[in-house]
Amino acid sequence: MQQRHVDVYPPNSIYLIGIGGTLGKANISRVAASCNQQFNVIEAVRNFSPEWILTWLNSSRELIFNQTDYTTMPIMNQAKTKRLPIPVPPLSEQVFMLAEISRFRAKISSAISLKKDQIAALKEYKTSLINAAVTGKIQVTSDSLHETGQDMDACSELKLNEYA
Numbered sequence: 001m002q003q004r005h006v007d008v009y010p011p012n013s014i015y016l017i018g019i020g021g022t023l024g025k026a027n028i029s030r031v032a033a034s035c036n037q038q039f040n041v042i043e044a045v046r047n048f049s050p051e052w053i054l055t056w057l058n059s060s061r062e063l064i065f066n067q068t069d070y071t072t073m074p075i076m077n078q079a080k081t082k083r084l085p086i087p088v089p090p091l092s093e094q095v096f097m098l099a100e101i102s103r104f105r106a107k108i109s110s111a112i113s114l115k116k117d118q119i120a121a122l123k124e125y126k127t128s129l130i131n132a133a134v135t136g137k138i139q140v141t142s143d144s145l146h147e148t149g150q151d152m153d154a155c156s157e158l159k160l161n162e163y164a
Contacts, residue, residue, distance in 0.1 A: 006034050007041075012050040014042040016057060016064075018076040023068065024061035028054055040081040052094040055101060056086055 009032065016026040018040040028050045035041065044050040057064065064084065068074040089097070132138045 008032050008034050009041050009043060012044045014044065014050055014053050014057065016040045016042060016076075016081060018078075018081065020073055023074045023076055024057070024064040026054055026057040040076060040078050042081065047088065047091055049091065049094045049098065051098050053086060055098065057084075060084075 009029070011031050012028060013033070014026055014028055015033075015035055017023055017038060019038050042053060044053065064076060065074060067080050067084065068076045129138070133140055
């Protein structure tokens with residue numbers, strides 16, 4: 001049986017997809033690992049935080065895509081990966097910027113979660129209003145709409161599906 005050589009990359013290496021529709025997606029392996037030829041591997045060095053490289057790669061997918069050879073399918077080889085213009089601020093600045101990015105991501109995630117909760121509550125309220133109107137628990141008349149300052153013609157143009 002013929003022996004084959006398999007490259008094993010150290011922990012904290014960044015694996016960058018180098019072909020196809022997912023070209024440019026990247027992640028960090030926290031353990032030693034190998035991969036197939038569809039990945040380009042960037043080994044983190046002393047002055048680079050792997051998270052910094054990953055953040056830059058994930059925010060630069062368009063730039064990465066523009067570096068590829070493209071006929072029927074985009075391909076980014078290891079040589080082109082080595083030529084990517086990854087900015088290299090001092091390690092302390094990388095750590096600071098990553099902390100700021102993390103802080104902003106947490107705020108954004110919190111805002112998204114709050115909006116999703118509000119949307120769910122509004123959908124539930126909409127369902128209960130429709131149910132109440134259909135079962136006769138509330139009366140919707142042109143007089144009740146005028147009391148709230150709404151115009152019946154304007155209301156007839158609204159579609160409940162627009163708010164689903």
